[in-house]
Amino acid sequence: MGGCALLVAVLALLALGVGVLQLWGGAGPAPTNLTVMIPEGATLTRAATELEKAGAITSARRFVLLSKFLGSGEAIKAGEYRVPARLSQADILKLLQGGRTLQRFVMIPEGMPSILVHERVMAAPQLSGPVTVPAEGSVLPDSYSYNRGDTRQAILDRMQKAMSDYLAKAWEKRKPGIAVNTPLEALTLASIVEKETGKPEERRTVAAVYSNRLRRNMMLQADPTIIYPITKGKPLGRRILQSELRAVNQYNTYAMTGLPAGPIANPGRASIDAVLDPAQTSALYFVADGTGGHVFADTLEQHNANVQKWYALRRARGEM
Incomplete structure (x- = not known):
């Protein structure tokens, strides 16, 4: 009888052990993904309480006990965590220990003007505090991660530091003999290139056209520079007026030679690189080709012929 009792006891202990391991490593109770915030300085007990409140575990006390033994x-680590549905208690603990917090992102596309950067940062969820509109051209377009509770100023500071760092490195690698003399001039011209073409393969050629014009003291005649003083870079939503073409200000490159007073958008890395290493070409003009790209010309006569082709295409489309 003594042997049987011992066997029963051993089997009972084994069953208990299997049950505990299943409880620890088996599927959790959450039917869907959950978000749990673990405050700064929280103990394991406080974290377990938050997990229980969210429904990620069934018992905070049991979680703490199992965590200490297993x-x-x-x-x-503190932070906001995304807990997948049915995640086990063992994996939840690993998640918290690994600090794999929920990453949120705010994305700034190439060519976005600062007034829209401000709107996007202000609209980003779970950020705190206000920010002012950043200086035009001071933000490097990219996707920026942040955590719940970060300040808007902190993420904007990162965006501006990224631009400052990239521009400095790119300037050091610039090709000799380029048309711009300072990093600010490079940034200003890059912002025009960014707004003039969305085709990556054209950027260096567009940069070359404007560089050639600068060297010849020709007007750049870039349409986006007309729009910028009117909307601060937002879409105009209509055709440019003749009066706006003639308007004299610090940006309208149809009424002045040289670069505008400053950037008209936040250019991306590729446009900055294009200005600092433009294509080898003698082209001085370009016009849309109807495919989203442009056709380039060395002479005014060639350019006028290309313009007439563009007008004919627009008339055929019913746009004129």
């Missing part, structure tokens, strides 16, 4: 003993 977990690695590493400290947990």
